[in-house]
Amino acid sequence: xxxxxxxxxxxxxxxxxxxxxxxxxxxxxxxxxxxxxxxxxxxxxxxxxxxxxxxxxxxxxxxxxxxxxxxxxxxxxxxxxxxxxxxxxxxxxxxxxxxxxxxxxxxxxxxxxxxxxxxxxxxxxxxxxxxxxxxxxxxxxxxxxxxxxxxxxxxxxxxxxxxxxxxxxxxxxxxxxxxxxxxxxxxxxxxxxxxxxxxxxxxxxxxxxxxxxxxxxxxxxxxxxxxxxxxxxxxxxxxxxxxxxxxxxxxxxxxxxxxxxxxxxxxxxxxxxxxxxxxxxxxxxxxxxxxxxxxxxxxx
Amino acid sequence: xxxxxxxxxxxxxxxxxxxxxxxxxxxxxxxxxxxxxxxxxxxxxxxxxxxxxxxxxxxxxxxxxxxxxxxxxxxxxxxxxxxxxxxxxxxxxxxxxxxxxxxxxxxxxxxxxxxxxxxxxxxxxxxxxxxxxxxxxxxxxxxxxxxxxxxxxxxxxxxxxxxxxxxxxxxxxxxxxxxxxxxxxxxxxxxxxxxxxxxxxxxxxxxxxxxxxxxxxxxxxxxxxxxxxxxxxxxxxxxxxxxxxxxxxxxxxxxxxxxxxxxxxxxxxxxxxxxxxxxxxxxxxxxxxxxxxxxxxxxx
Numbered sequence: 001x002x003x004x005x006x007x008x009x010x011x012x013x014x015x016x017x018x019x020x021x022x023x024x025x026x027x028x029x030x031x032x033x034x035x036x037x038x039x040x041x042x043x044x045x046x047x048x049x050x051x052x053x054x055x056x057x058x059x060x061x062x063x064x065x066x067x068x069x070x071x072x073x074x075x076x077x078x079x080x081x082x083x084x085x086x087x088x089x090x091x092x093x094x095x096x097x098x099x100x101x102x103x104x105x106x107x108x109x110x111x112x113x114x115x116x117x118x119x120x121x122x123x124x125x126x127x128x129x130x131x132x133x134x135x136x137x138x139x140x141x142x143x144x145x146x147x148x149x150x151x152x153x154x155x156x157x158x159x160x161x162x163x164x165x166x167x168x169x170x171x172x173x174x175x176x177x178x179x180x181x182x183x184x185x186x187x188x189x190x191x192x193x194x195x196x197x198x199x200x201x202x203x204x205x206x207x208x209x210x211x212x213x214x215x216x217x218x219x220x221x222x223x224x225x226x227x228x229x230x231x232x233x234x235x236x237x238x239x240x241x242x243x244x245x246x247x248x249x250x251x252x253x254x255x256x257x258x259x260x261x262x263x264x265x266x267x268x269x270x271x272x273x274x275x276x277x278x279x280x281x282x283x284x285x286x287x288x289x290x291x292x293x294x295x296x297x298x299x300x
Numbered sequence: 301x302x303x304x305x306x307x308x309x310x311x312x313x314x315x316x317x318x319x320x321x322x323x324x325x326x327x328x329x330x331x332x333x334x335x336x337x338x339x340x341x342x343x344x345x346x347x348x349x350x351x352x353x354x355x356x357x358x359x360x361x362x363x364x365x366x367x368x369x370x371x372x373x374x375x376x377x378x379x380x381x382x383x384x385x386x387x388x389x390x391x392x393x394x395x396x397x398x399x400x401x402x403x404x405x406x407x408x409x410x411x412x413x414x415x416x417x418x419x420x421x422x423x424x425x426x427x428x429x430x431x432x433x434x435x436x437x438x439x440x441x442x443x444x445x446x447x448x449x450x451x452x453x454x455x456x457x458x459x460x461x462x463x464x465x466x467x468x469x470x471x472x473x474x475x476x477x478x479x480x481x482x483x484x485x486x487x488x489x490x491x492x493x494x495x496x497x498x499x500x501x502x503x504x505x506x507x508x509x510x511x512x513x514x515x516x517x518x519x520x521x522x523x524x525x526x527x528x529x530x531x532x533x534x535x536x537x538x539x540x541x542x543x544x545x546x547x548x549x550x551x552x553x554x555x556x557x558x559x560x561x562x563x564x565x566x567x568x569x570x571x572x573x574x575x576x577x578x579x580x581x582x583x584x585x586x587x588x589x590x591x592x593x594x595x596x597x598x599x600x
Contacts, residue, residue, distance in 0.1 A: 206506035220518035298598040
């Protein structure tokens with residue numbers, strides 16, 4: 001199935017207790033695309049400044065990512081994020097954000113992308129996410145991410161969005177914030193009451209929980225040997241999940257569960273390297289091998 | 301296989317955001333026994349005062365728990381614990397502890413218990429735990445629990461214990477404390493280097509991780525609908541695990557994994573009721589049904 005992602009493309013500076021790297025290509029749409037394109041060709045819509053190296057665009061294109069929806073703003077600067085992780089990688093502090101061209105991003109979905117069957121709305125203003133939905137024609141499955149900022153500042157737009165999506169993939173803290181509670185599963189149920197057919201709660205090193213109807217399916221994180229840099233794990237998760245859904249005949253309960261397991265595996269590669277490198281260096285067969293190992297772990 | 305548990309027998313007062321209950325029969329050996337005896341008869345060694353109602357002893361005996369190792373101290377008072385949970389049940393504060401007869405507990409293992417094939421040393425002073433090991437004859441599998449207090453105050457005795465046990469079942473925070481680090485899997489490896497053949501890291505609502513040799517097997521918690529009272533979840537986990545091991549021919553990697561899944565299921569019943577009631581009201585077939593559902597959840 002055809003797969004569209006709309007999200008950020010960025011340069012990141014990342015500081016961990018062991019290392020630092022600057023000017024890494026990142027952003028939600030990039031992490032998503034690198035993961036998803038291991039399963040399904042990806043149509044990317046995003047925006048960069050003319051400081052964004054064309055070699056990065058070529059690199060994405062070489063990975064079955066259609067970059068014809070990547071807008072380049074002449075004289076503009078690419079979104080830049082600098083973050084630092086705590087000693088056990090469980091906390092991160094944003095040291096600086098320069099939204100630059102992303103601040104006024106109004107996604108224009110190219111005509112050939114408008115029939116996409118699967119749509120992932122990466123983290124962004126819900127107003128912008130709704131504008132994307134107005135441009136696509138009857139997709140089979142729309143999944144959205146969001147963040148604390150939008151829950152806090154644009155709740156009514158976000159609620160309008162939730163009524164129009166099939167699935168939501170957000171962090172546990174965002175589930176609590178969105179449902180204004182402190183018990184995760186209860187809050188998850190309230191999020192489902194807001195509209196989406198399914199919710200995937202991301203819990204970082206503790207894995208994730210798929211909620212759908214009355215079903216609650218927890219899965220652990222893949223036990224990776226070394227966490228170098230957690231940046232992009234959530235977007236890679238969504239990419240692995242949506243990319244896998246692009247390969248199935250019909251999205252049912254079992255395929256959705258397998259999809260989040262595929263997302264789990266993609267995220268595990270991402271955290272093993274700086275920026276997108278951990279995932280970028282993995283082949284489809286590397287992912288398949290780890291998926292098989294993961295399935296074996298969970299087999300009782 | 302025959303199964304021995306040595307641990308506390310107590311009266312608990314438990315306060316949760318929704319409710320309060322006093323004088324509940326609790327203690328590590330009780331939670332363990334109630335869970336384990338659903339799979340395998342249990343030999344219990346513990347101590348109570350003569351304030352401990354004989355109906356509780358009869359109740360344990362009716363559940364295939366051999367209480368002939370339960371010492372009753374004339375004129376003594378039973379261990380009493382009072383604890384209160386935070387609004388989302390993820391934190392608890394001990395409001396009072398009266399060790400009473402448990403303070404000077406020197407377990408005497410009855411002669412007919414000394415050939416036990418499986419031994420669970422519930423949380424207690426490592427000196428006391430070592431004294432138990434001196435009284436049993438060549439058990440096949442010894443598993444120990446411990447807590448922050450002993451890690452802090454009796455580290456060298458605890459290290460001596462770790463060299464003599466097959467397995468350890470402790471919380472994630474205890475793993476970090478024991479290995480003096482802040483990365484869980486790395487710390488878990490260091491705990492394995494201290495002697496035990498396997499380590500089960502309990503992570504509460506986030507499930508558990510079995511570490512054994514180079515294998516790292518995470519399993520999620522069973523997604524229970526309502527958490528009434530988390531007291532005893534860890535001991536019920538150990539009970540379900542060891543009770544199941546009592547039913548297997550040979551303890552290998554697969555059976556150990558199934559055992560911690562059985563522990564996960566036992567703990568999920570415990571948290572659904574106050575004190576031991578949630579588990580006590582469950583039958584073996586209730587556990588089997590939930591185990592099958594859990595296996596189905598994890599089947600990819």
